[in-house]
Amino acid sequence: MAGKIKDEDIALVRERTAIADVISEHVTLKSAGGGNLKGLCPFHDEKTASFNVSPARNVYFCHGCGAGGDAIKFLMDHDHLSFVEAVERLAGRAGLQLRYVEAGAAPIRQTGQKQRLIAAHTEAARFYAEQLGTPGARAAREFLAARGFSREAAERYGCGFAPEGWDPLTKHLRQKGYTAAELTSAGLSREARSGSLIDRFRRRLLWPIKDISGEVIGFGARKLFDDDDGPKYLNTPETPLYKKSHVLYGIDHAKREIAKQSRVVIVEGYTDVMACHLAGVPVAVATCGTAFGADHISVLRRLLLDADGYGGEIIFTFDGDAAGQKAALRAFEDDQRFVAQTFIAVGPDNMDPCELRLAKGDTAVRDLVADRQPLLDFALRSVIQRFDLDLAEGRVGALKATAPLVAKIKDRTLRPEYARKLAGDLGMELETVQRAVSSAAKGVVDVVPPQRRILAPDSAEALVEREALKLALQQPVLAGPMFDAVGAETYAHPAYQSLRAAIAEAGGASSASGGGVVWIEQVREACVDLAASALVTELAVEPLRLDGEPDPRYVEATIIRLQLPALNRTIAELKSKLQRINPVSNAEEHLRLFSELVSLEQHARALRDRGASRW
Structure with missing residues (x-):
């Protein structure tokens, strides 16, 4: 058995290692003055950067959690390596050959288990990449070509092919000296029912999945043949290397641009990452067989330096269909863990980036990202469209569902603006929406169902309604057709x-x-409730609100003032409905409502002009 690494070799590794280079592969570092650097600590969740690196002394220290040490300690804690594994990785970076102190005559270089598994994956990736050029991999090459990927692109992303046969990779790796236990632990091989060791992947197109430092830790495999009864995509299982909740495909290619641009684009698949990168969106990454979650956020926050005073952009490219909307709502929940602004980009006809690039070219992919919209806007629309806003019950249900979303906005200064927008979208009173949002922020949703507004008796609108009724009762001949033209639905009281x-x-x-x-008696007999019956006598003798006798101009001015509030409410409701209709997918209905809105606004403008000349 090999012994420990010689002390002088460990000292040489420390001397030859630039700690800033090692840490910057995992954490975005910015100048902190005095030659020091700072970033978000990778060992605890924080919003204000307290993780400091001193290149001159080759050490790091976090003032938040107390973590600190040299480059060896950083790799041990961050990548969960043993001391030997950490030293070996840094020695490999520096091109140093390590020596070991042991009892035997011939020194044997010892590597830790994790490094052995990484080496096995690296060799497997090379093996699969070579197989992509063989006759049996024709279907894999055609799959890539059909999606617009050249041979050079396939090589850049290490695409490979798992060949026919039960154990070609297993035999290859066994010949390289890897044990059966190592191959099963790595997830590269598995036991067959017979007890023999066979390959995990067969007859599939493969993408090597790398960690943030560029080490191959797993594979994603795509089904190519109809007689393959497995799932469409098959990934490496959970292993000492591969934790799917932490992995982001393409992070090794994208990390530097993410840090540089302070932006990341989250896509859904391996081909989408390739399409984005090749189209000029080099900040794209994808989750690997799991939903975007808290661990992915932790990785990205450090790259984005997502802390107070910084920020950045997170752009999701979920589909606009039901599944995509559900994913967007989950993403909004996670959004509150970011300081960065979150957006969503939905392609035309719900095309993903790979489909969009193939159909419309690289520019369309870049435009997709450029045309992003705030995630909250998309989330609110996704919820609202489940309700029939033409019904009071639908508006109440939509408010109950959306008020908690607005209440969760981390930037409190944005909440009033979104409350106003929500009130317009729902066609509800602003006060009702504000109350619901305020209640939701306290953990409850207090929504008063929208009812016909009850006017205070002394309000300007109620006084106009009263005056119109007095004219009809006291001066029916004068009020005549002008009064009759305005129906009961116009009255709010x-x-x-x-x-x-x-x-x-x-x-x-x-x-x-x-x-x-x-005439008064005829009206009283027509009343169906006591309150209205009592009003008849009262209004029949109550003086009109003018000096002198009424004339047609006074009647017209009163009727105009009666109509305008109801007309304005109808216009507001129509505008709200227009906002909810997609002008592209529902062009005919959008045009019809828009024409109706123009007509109503012209009518309201004419009434105001006529009223101004009468008052």
């Missing part, structure tokens, strides 16, 4: 609305030959 309906039931103001007691 319940009692006034009921009385207006009674006037219509009595034949309308135009039917009263001369007014007086006969």
Whole structure:
């Protein structure tokens, strides 16, 4: 058995290692003055950078959690390596040959288990890449070519092919000196029912999955043949190297650009990463067979230097379909862990980046990212569209579902703006939405169902409604057609609305030959409730709100003032409905509603102009 590494070799590794180079592969470092660097600590969750690196002394220290040491200690803690494994990795970086102190005559270089598994994966990736050029891999090459990837692109991303046969890779690696236990531990091989060792992947296109430092730690395998009864994608299982909740495919290619641009694009598949990178979006990464989660966030926050005073952008490219909307809502929940702004980019016809590049070229992929929209906007629309906003129950349900989303916005200064936007989208009163958001922030959602507004008796709108009814009762001949043209639905006060309906039931103001007691009695008999009946006598004798006798101009001005509030509410509701309709996918309905809106706004403008000349 080999012994420990010679002390002088360990000292030489420390001397030849630049700690900033090692740590910057995992953490974005910025100048902290005095020759020192700082970044977000990789060993605990923080928003303010407290992780400091001193290149001059070759050490690091976190003022937040107390972690510190040299490059060897950093790799031990960050990559969960033993002391020997950490020294061996740094020696490999520096091109140093290590010597070991042992009892035997011939020194044998000892490597730790993790380094052995990484070496086995590296050799497996080389083996698979060579197989991609063989006749049996024709289907794999055609798959890549059909998606717009050249031979050079396949080589750049290490694409490979797992050949026909039960154990070609296993035999190859056994010949290289790897044990059966190492191959099964690495997830490269598995035991067959017979007890023999066979390859995990067969007849599939493969992508090597690398960690942030560029070491191969697993594979993603895509089904190519119809007689393959396995899943469409098959990934390496959980191993000492491969933890799917931590892995982001393409991070090794993208990490430097992510740090440089302070931006990352989250896509769904291996081909999407390749398409984005080749199209000029080099910050794309993908999860590997699992949802984007907290561990992925931890990796990205350090690259983005997502801390107070910094930030950046997280851009998701989920589909616009139901599954994509669900994923976006999950992402919004995670969004609150970022200081960076989060966005979503949805391609035309829900095409993913690979499909978009193939159909419309590299520029379309770059435009997809450039046309991103705030994730919260997309999340709110995804929720709202599940409800029928033409119904009061639908608006209440939508508010109950969306108020908690607005309440969770980490930037409190944005909440009022989104509350106003939500009120417009739902066609509800701002106060109702604000109350629901405020309640949701406290853990409950207090939503008062939208009812017809009850006006205070002394409000300007209620006084106008009262005046119009007095004109109909006291001066029916004068009020006549102008009054009758405005139906009961225009009135907001319940009692006034009921009385207006009674006037219509009595034949309308135009039917009263001369007014007086006969007309008043006809209206009273038409009333269906006591409140409206009591109002008849009251309003029949109450003075009008003007000096002198009323004339047609006064009646017209009163009716205009009566119509405008209801007309403005209808316009607001129509605008809200227009906002909810996609002008591309539902162009005909959008055009119809837009034409209706233009007509109503012209009508409202004409009423205001006429009213201004009368008042």
